[in-house]
Amino acid sequence: MTDVEALRARALAVTSRGASDLTVDVLRGALLEVERATRRWEGSDGEHVAHRVTLRLGAAMLALANRDHAVRDELTRAIAVAIAEAPRESLDHLELRWSEAESGGSAYRGPTPTSTTRARALRDYLAALGEHALAGAVDEVSEAAGGVHVRVVGGESDRAPIGEHARALFGPGIAITVVPTPPESAG
Numbered sequence: 001m002t003d004v005e006a007l008r009a010r011a012l013a014v015t016s017r018g019a020s021d022l023t024v025d026v027l028r029g030a031l032l033e034v035e036r037a038t039r040r041w042e043g044s045d046g047e048h049v050a051h052r053v054t055l056r057l058g059a060a061m062l063a064l065a066n067r068d069h070a071v072r073d074e075l076t077r078a079i080a081v082a083i084a085e086a087p088r089e090s091l092d093h094l095e096l097r098w099s100e101a102e103s104g105g106s107a108y109r110g111p112t113p114t115s116t117t118r119a120r121a122l123r124d125y126l127a128a129l130g131e132h133a134l135a136g137a138v139d140e141v142s143e144a145a146g147g148v149h150v151r152v153v154g155g156e157s158d159r160a161p162i163g164e165h166a167r168a169l170f171g172p173g174i175a176i177t178v179v180p181t182p183p184e185s186a187g
Helices: 004-015 021-029 059-067 069-084 115-128 132-137 156-170
Strands: 031-043 046-057 089-098 138-144 147-152 175-180
Touching (some): 004 069, 021 059, 021 069, 031 089, 046 069, 059 069, 069 089, 132 138, 132 156, 156 175
Parallel strands (some): 147 175
16 A cells, blocks of 8 residues: 555545545545554465554534444445555554544644634534534533543533534543533633
8 A cells, every 4th residue: 555645546536436425525635544554464375464544534524424324334445445456455444533633733743622622623513413502502622631521501411412422523532521511601
């Protein structure tokens, strides 16, 4: 497998055969990261390697891609076929993740996302899913010891779904705590 732009071009060529517009938009707009040779094994024809690919997306695009299982299947197929064009290479795993780069940070360097950019990303994610009331309930998002802290304006019923969406946006391995905004600071 060569560079990531060649991988993107091959995956786009595969998707040109009937994939959804969202799949094409994701492949065109995503920041591609390839972790090479995450798995190796010996076959009768020599050493085989598999690669982990991460597509980093803006919050709204990630929400739409996460919601549509057919898009995730099309992305996996396109990346897997593109990688498999190289002899003895395959896709180990495909992940879709939020890109801090859309918020002024970078996946490689630059500022860590601020409370404002995280909150905006969560609001954008929720709005893309049509969850406008939940998006309006997000008050603040900050990094806390061991995870992400989300403060919400609203009732108890908003907390659980916001927590689920925050996990989908910021990553399943991140602890999410959703707490109400104290009345004196709501506004």
